[in-house]
Amino acid sequence: MTNPTARPGGRTARIRAQVLDAVRAELAEHGYDSLTVDTVAARAGVHRTTVYRRWGDVGGLLADVYDAAGDDDWEPPDTGSLHGDLAALNEEIQAAMVMRPPIMEALIAASFRSEAAADAQRRLWEDRYVRCEVIVERAIGRAEIPPGTGARRLLVTATAPVYHHLVLLRAPLDPALPADAARTAVLAAVAGAFTEGS
Amino acid sequence: MTNPTARPGGRTARIRAQVLDAVRAELAEHGYDSLTVDTVAARAGVHRTTVYRRWGDVGGLLADVYDAAGDDDWEPPDTGSLHGDLAALNEEIQAAMVMRPPIMEALIAASFRSEAAADAQRRLWEDRYVRCEVIVERAIGRAEIPPGTGARRLLVTATAPVYHHLVLLRAPLDPALPADAARTAVLAAVAGAFTEGS
DNA sequence: ATGCTAGTGCAACATCCGTCGCATTAATAG
DNA sequence: CTATTAATGCGACGGATGTTGCACTAGCAT
The missing domain is CATH 1.10.10.60 (Homeodomain-like)
Known part of the structure; x- marks a missing residue:
């Protein structure tokens, strides 16, 4: 019933x-x-x-558009190397920010006006970061980076500069940034920046 | 005349x-x-x-508040080590985002609605990054990091996670994040992530 | 089919937002 | 002091933004 x-x-x-x-x-x-x-x-x-x-409100509309899209088929890139995966991921982020229609950009803008949009955005990013953890696991499996590397912190280090550049600084698109940020994160991970015990 | x-x-x-x-x-x-x-x-x-x-508009008001403040006396922290400087800088950023009245937060929110606020924000960040370059120069002088390290990219790597966490993800305040992000950037810099020739 | 009612259409209303034309005030030049 | 003219005050307006009460339509159960 x-x-x-x-x-x-x-x-x-x-x-x-x-x-x-x-x-x-x-x-x-x-x-x-x-x-x-x-x-x-x-x-x-x-x-x-x-x-x-x-x-x-408009934020509610965008949030529902996002929920309806339910891009449950999305999967993080798998290029065979950590740097390749992160660079490809950053390229996707950069492309999403310039995409037409600018759903991503609109959602971010709306999240500053509407609680519904802010929630949708939080859910989206949380989902994406969880899915991307496999990138780190694969890299550990390949012995590219030390075991115990924190996936979330590595992913944030790799992707945050791209968001910072495009969303906050609103600087013109920098084609080299995705690969550069990825390379930085890889070097930091190799140096043990994301392992628990210091 | x-x-x-x-x-x-x-x-x-x-x-x-x-x-x-x-x-x-x-x-x-x-x-x-x-x-x-x-x-x-x-x-x-x-x-x-x-x-x-x-x-x-409201963005123009906030922009003028910012210009009037004219915090030309601000100087980046000088703790004696690169990690100390970056961590202190991140602490300041985090404090500014939680500050009352929330001028920083309001300026960011307004920058999505008003061109004047967006400009003020760009000017502010540009100014801050330029002033902070001395942090990197001092670190090079101490031989903490290789000569030729790009200041801007290092600073963005260190600070972007804090902005990303508080502004975009709107996650609860993480007291460990400023120091963690600083440490990551230092390790990457030592590994040569920000030197020009590869 | 029939009744119930969640969901929708409709129109009127109250605000808010930003602009415009014109009168008034007050800073500056002489 | 007087003339000039930015800058402000003032009221009215047109448009956008939400809200509310009421009528009606169309799923759903029986």
Whole structure:
């Protein structure tokens, strides 16, 4: 017996699909600036009130777009070397930040205005870091880096400069940065920077 | 002969001071959320239009608060070791992000909405990184790290994880992170991660 | 089919946000 | 002191942003 109050029927799902499609389309055509509840509702052929009631604000819309995307098929790169994996990962991050439609960029911007978007962003990054731990495990298996290397700290060291450069400093894209940051993290890991006992 | 159109007289300066004080007070009492042009104007005893004309938006106000602060007296820490300097620097960054009133945090949030705030932020960070280059020079002088070590890349490697943790991931404050990130950067620098010729 | 009701459409409303034209004030030059 | 003219005050406006009450539509159970 399902919850009698729930009603995930055809119309609800259909409207959700219409609205989320409208968000993606609007994002692709006019970017994050013109992404307002009104615009999305009009494009989806849905009344403003419906969007406000179900999603609350723009951040809620983006968060739902992200959850709906549910990119559960994503896997971290596997190039055969730690440096190759990290560099490829950083390239993906850099590409995602410049991507059209700029979903990633929009989500980050929205996370400063909406709690829902901030949560979606936290969930996304947490998920990604967990999935990427296999990169470190493989490197340990290849004896590239010492056993006991902390995966999370290594991954943050490798990727943080890319985010810092593009999101915070908003500096022009630096093609060498992904590989450079990856190389730095590898050298630090080899030197034992991420092993527990000092 | 000064420019006859300029008029930096008493009233202009007085109103600027009133408005900037109001921004700081409002920020301290109610945070960044309730920091609107209207609120600030009312608190400063100034008309809304005046604020809109001179500062444009909330980002402009924050940018001017920052410029007015003009912390030209700031100097990077000098502890006697590269690791000590970087760890102290990261501690300062972490403290600035938790500081009350949250000027730094507000400036970052505003930089996603206002071009003026984004510029102020860029200027601030650029200035800080340039000033911090002396940390790397001193370390080279002490023969802690190889000559030719790129200051900027070393500094970004050391500080980016702190920003990433607090601003993007919005994770709870990690007291060990400043020292850890500093240690990582030192190890990478010693291993030659930031020297030009490979 | 029929009734129930979650979900939606609709319109009116209250704010907030930013801009504009014009009157007024006050800093500066002479 | 007087004239000039930035800078400010003021009110009104147009548009965007959310909210609310009510009617209605369409899933779902029976």
